[in-house]
Amino acid sequence: MSTQPSARRQAWVLGFRLALQLVIPLVLFLTSIRLTLTHAYVDLAYRMPGFPSDPYGFTHQDRQKWAEISMDYLVNSAGIEFLANQHFQDGQPIYNQRELRHMSDVKALTQTFLALWAAGLLGLVVFGAALWRLSGMRDLWLALRNGALWTLFLMAGLALLSLASFSFVFVGFHHLFFKGDTWLFLYSDTLIRLFPERFWQQVFGFLALATLGEAGLIWWLASRVLSARGSANVPAESSPPTDL
Numbered sequence: 001m002s003t004q005p006s007a008r009r010q011a012w013v014l015g016f017r018l019a020l021q022l023v024i025p026l027v028l029f030l031t032s033i034r035l036t037l038t039h040a041y042v043d044l045a046y047r048m049p050g051f052p053s054d055p056y057g058f059t060h061q062d063r064q065k066w067a068e069i070s071m072d073y074l075v076n077s078a079g080i081e082f083l084a085n086q087h088f089q090d091g092q093p094i095y096n097q098r099e100l101r102h103m104s105d106v107k108a109l110t111q112t113f114l115a116l117w118a119a120g121l122l123g124l125v126v127f128g129a130a131l132w133r134l135s136g137m138r139d140l141w142l143a144l145r146n147g148a149l150w151t152l153f154l155m156a157g158l159a160l161l162s163l164a165s166f167s168f169v170f171v172g173f174h175h176l177f178f179k180g181d182t183w184l185f186l187y188s189d190t191l192i193r194l195f196p197e198r199f200w201q202q203v204f205g206f207l208a209l210a211t212l213g214e215a216g217l218i219w220w221l222a223s224r225v226l227s228a229r230g231s232a233n234v235p236a237e238s239s240p241p242t243d244l
Contacts, residue, residue, distance in 0.1 A: 009134060012130075012134055013131065013134050013135045013139065016127050016130045016131040016134065016143075017131055017135075017139060017142075017143045019123065019127045020123075020124065020127040020128055020131060020140075020143040020144070020147060021143050021146045021147040021150060022147070022150075023120050023123045023124055023127065023147070024124070024144070024147030024148060024150070024151060024215075024218070025147065025150055025151040025154055025155075025215075026116065026120045027117065027120040027121060027123075027124055028148075028151050028211050028214045028215055028218075029151075029155070029207065029211050030113055030114075030116060030117035030120060031117065031210075031211075031214065032206070032207045032210040032211045032214070033113055033117075033207065034114070034117060035206075035210060036203055036206060036207070037071050037074060037075055037110070038071070039068045039071065041206070042064060042067045042068055042071060043064060045199055045202050045203070045206075046060060046063055046064060046067075048202060050198070051198055051199075051202075052196055052198055054193050055187075056188055056193055058193055058194070063193075063194055066086070066094055066190065066194055067194045067195070069083070069086060069094075070083065070103070070194065073103065073107060074103075074106060074107050074110045075110065075114070080100055080103065080104045080107075083095055083100060083103055084100055094190050095190055095191070096189065096190075098182075098185070098189075099185065099189055099190060099191050101182065102178070102182055102183055102185075102191070103191075105178055105179075105182065109177055128140055128143075128144075131143060137229075138226070138229060141222045141225050141226050141229075142222075142226065144218055144222045145218070145219055145222035145223055145226065147218075148215040148216070148218040148219035148222065149215075149219055151211060151212075151214075151215035152212060152215045152216065152219065155208055155211045155212050155215065156212070158208060159205075159208035159209075159212070162204050162205070162208065166201055166204065169204065170197075170200060170204075
């Protein structure tokens with residue numbers, strides 16, 4: 001009878017540990033995605049060496065202006081009229097109807113990612129606090145280190161796949177999340193002029209590097225803490241007696 005509460009407690013510990021380790025890769029990857037939805041990232045992407053100029057006449061300032069407005073739409077609560085009401089100086093809308101439909105689809109996907117990110121952050125706090133409460137800091141740091149290690153392996157695999165065949169990953173992503181050919185556009189369309197293929201190559205590269213960096217930092221910190229705790233728990237050896 002006395003072993004039943006202990007066994008139940010251990011089952012909860014294992015469950016919270018596994019949940020925390022599983023949610024860490026999700027949160028780190030979605031954190032990197034959130035970073036790409038900022039004005040700072042857009043500016044960085046356009047300033048990268050070798051980024052192609054727009055053959056149809058957008059200046060760097062034009063691209064940055066319209067790209068930032070597009071990013072704002074993805075993360076705000078406005079409807080598609082936010083973009084439909086945007087016009088060039090000659091009165092032409094910046095996006096045609098096909099582009100607007102795609103941007104609406106992209107916003108729905110983005111909002112889903114952001115909701116998952118918020119849920120994941122909450123999960124980190126809840127699972128981490130529960131694990132610490134039931135099993136102590138050592139188990140919490142072990143779970144953080146293991147979750148970071150899983151992230152490193154997953155992102156290394158994704159990075160290698162993207163390097164081997166970016167087109168395969170890019171097309172596969174769009175087939176997975178969008179219907180038919182709704183994501184294909186003319187080179188003269190604003191979406192392609194603002195976000196050419198090079199932009200998305202940089203996005204995938206940034207996601208891989210940023211997530212690897214985040215996971216590497218957590219793994220290093222957790223390893224250092226565990227090592228320090230292990231050393232602190234080792235009793236000092238007694239000094240050998242000396243003859244006077």
